[in-house]
Amino acid sequence: MTTFTEQQKRFWSPQVRELEPYVPGEQPKIQNLLKLNTNENPYPPSAKVVEAVQSVLANQADVLKLYPDPDATLLKQAIARQQSVEVSHIFAGNGSDEVLAHIFKAFFVQDKPLLYPDISYSFYPVYSQFFALKTIEVPLTETFEINIADYHQPNGGVILANPNAPTGRAVTLNQIKQLLEQNADSVVVIDEAYVDFGAESAVTLVNQYDNLVVCQTTSKSRSLAGLRVGYAIAQPHLIAALEAVKNSFNSYPIDRFAIAAAVASFDDQAYFEQQCEKVIANREQLVAQMQQLGFEILPSKANFIFATHSQHQAIDLAKGLREQGVIVRHFNRPRINQFLRITIGTPEQNQRLIDSLKQIL
Amino acid sequence: MTTFTEQQKRFWSPQVRELEPYVPGEQPKIQNLLKLNTNENPYPPSAKVVEAVQSVLANQADVLKLYPDPDATLLKQAIARQQSVEVSHIFAGNGSDEVLAHIFKAFFVQDKPLLYPDISYSFYPVYSQFFALKTIEVPLTETFEINIADYHQPNGGVILANPNAPTGRAVTLNQIKQLLEQNADSVVVIDEAYVDFGAESAVTLVNQYDNLVVCQTTSKSRSLAGLRVGYAIAQPHLIAALEAVKNSFNSYPIDRFAIAAAVASFDDQAYFEQQCEKVIANREQLVAQMQQLGFEILPSKANFIFATHSQHQAIDLAKGLREQGVIVRHFNRPRINQFLRITIGTPEQNQRLIDSLKQIL
Helix, strand or coil, X not given: CXXXXXXXXXXXXXXXXXCCCCCCCCCCCCCCCEECCCCCCCCCCCHHHHHHHHHHCHHHHHHHHCCCCCCCHHHHHHHHHHHCCCHHHXXXXXXXXXXXXXXXXXXXXXXXXXXXXXXXXXXXXHHHHHCCCCEEEECCCCCCCCCHHHHCCCCCXXXXXXXXXXXXXXXXXXXXXXXXXXXCCCCEEEECCCHHHCCXXXXXXXXXXXCEXXXXXXXXXXXXXXCCXXXXXXXXXXXXXXXXXXXXXXXXXXXXXXXXXXXXHHCCHHHHHHHHHHHHHHHHHHHHHHHHCCEEECCCCCCEEEEEECCCCHHHHXXXXXXXXXXXXXXXXXXXXXXXXXXXXXXXXXXXXXXXXXXXX | CCCCCHHHHCCCXXXXXXXXXXXXXXXXXXXXXXXXXXXXXXXXXXXXXXXXXXXXXXXXXXXXXXXXXXCCHHHHHHHXXXXXXXXXXXXXXXXXXXXXXXXXXHHCCCCCCEEEECCCCCHHHHHHHHCCCCEEEECCCCCCCCCHHHHCCCCCCEEEECCCCCCCCCCCHHXXXXXXXXXXXXXXXXXXXXXXXXXXXXXXXXXXXXXXXXXXXXXCCCCCCXXXXXXXXXXXXXXXXXXXXXXXXXXXXXXXXXXXXXXXXXXXXXXXXXXXXXXXXXXXHHHXXXXXXXXXXXXXXXXXXXXXXXXXXXXXXXHHHHXXXXXXXXXXXCCCCCEEEEECCCHHHHHHHHHHHHHHC
């Protein structure tokens, strides 16, 4: 970021001068790039998405002159059908990042600290700073697992990603139940961005626990990262807090194309399941191939793997791959700086990754 | 809103329990409705928008699997071309409501109070409450004009809508210069949602004033309310604060359809000018017709008018219009509860409004 003078920065709100924003995985504009750095799906969205968007374009896209439904009711209904929950249990927003931001504001601005793992989605500390929260980063175990008992301490909320990022490791529904029960007076958020690739969703627990919020996205398993639709599922007294926050911030966050496209995706369950199965199969194949190359890989329930090699510096591997046009994510942070987070591609893409690694190792 | 028990609300962040969210103009689902309540454009967007969105749909909308450019560079370039400003002077977001929310956070969280007119966009007090700001609501004059001298008092920021909503009255560039000069140590935001219908834009002042932020939207003059694209124009040291806030909140707020469609709209200057001229001509005709019916109408530079009738209660007129399927906006607030805010339609729509009014008066 360009540096500005104190004279120029006097205009900034004091807190904003101290912010350390989130850094998204890069989106380079390079020909013949193999982009395995932002956990996007290698397959296109449902063909029904194209039809749905075409319908918005009818009559010179005349309908675009009108605001979208601020409540995105059609979208909530489609999510409700697919998830077998009530419409009143759904909150929708501009990507799960916006939904998470509203969750932090709605529930976690408390006297007691928010708890989350020391290694998890790197936006959690950013939100925490943004909302000036007290936080405790709870260490993962040596094998990068979440120990639920560690979250049995005074708190003003708990957030876990399940599967966790960037490790890919998942907790079970029984562990989540334990977490909910030992924190009955705090909101527990399970961020399920990657849940559809093999972990157990906590959505089935929403009716049973009045302190549970489950957050999901269309960006990964539905191949709609380009669209920006995320949602939360919880009991109505929690949804109401999210709506109050959203309607104090931006009433119409989801545009007409995004609503139409996401509805079409939720209504095409067969395609969704097929694509998730493909990604899972590709992952298992890639894991086997990389293990043969000497990598250790954490057990992943996500559309990425977290891999380390005892004979090679992770940062050198990332650099070597980059020279061959393959981009993976390396986090230069304590504990995980010898790991690479690699998004699962198609079999052909994964083969290119393996071929590139063979050149380097 | 459903009422929840204290037991249920213990999960909410304490501040969120007190929020009074914004209430958007209703979006009723009624057949043959004439919707003159949310200041939408009566004309469709540029035909180039359809082509641009079609290109996103190519190859089973394959590109949707990838995140959009978090910086929306193509969009900023298109805005830069159209507005004759540098790309580095542009911030883009999910509708001008999101841009305004980020503006409030970036600049107005100060020890001194934010100043805005007592009658203006009703989201300003909502943002102020959301960010826990001190505010002074500066009264408009008896004739609903902004008196710039009234804003010469200690403050941590000033925001004006120009033209103002819901009055439609505009201030001049000279008045804005005076405002900027008398508040050289505060950020002055000019919210130009409606500027293209006849007011003078302050964008031409951005290079000259280091404390000016101009906010615009594609929702009104570009017939793209369904899309959610807004933007701010200011010097880079102010844009940087907005980027820091945005990247601490939601990195990818503008989806691929919205970016493509908005770029196409900015690149079709001829259509844009033509449609704005039509709306202005329709406004002048409607004003004349309503004056003949005994309405007093504030001088409007917007795509709406603010009208009152000495012989009729505004709320009764709104109700009578509604019975005929014509929806206008009535604000049940002091000083303006005898006014109706009426969006400018096509000549045919405006004629239907006039015919409906004749039935009531």
